Amino acid sequence: MKINVEVDCTPEEARRFMGLPDFSPVHEKYIGNILESMDNGINPEFMENLFKNWAPMGEAGVKMWRQMMENMGGPK
Structure with missing residues (x-):
């Protein structure tokens, strides 16, 4: 026997239902910080710290992102 249940709700309603x-508020603060950094100009240290948190390969991933960003800067 197979039973299918379809629930029509918003993501917010699903989150509350599941507890x-x-x-x-955390998301809004995080996005606000990133937007503020973008308004003030993004520096290489900011990008490095950001990608350290996101990079799945750790330090090797950060090096790869750094090289990619440096190459995007155009000829020097």
Whole structure:
């Protein structure tokens, strides 16, 4: 026997129903910090720290991103 249940709800309603925490304020703060950094000009140290947190390969991934960003800067 196979039973299918279809639920029509928003992501917010699903989160509340499952009892998951609301990280909206954290998300808004994080996005605000990134937008502020972009308005003030992104420097290489900011990008390096950002990609260290996101890079799946650790330091090797950061080096790869750094080389890619340096190459995007055009001829020197």
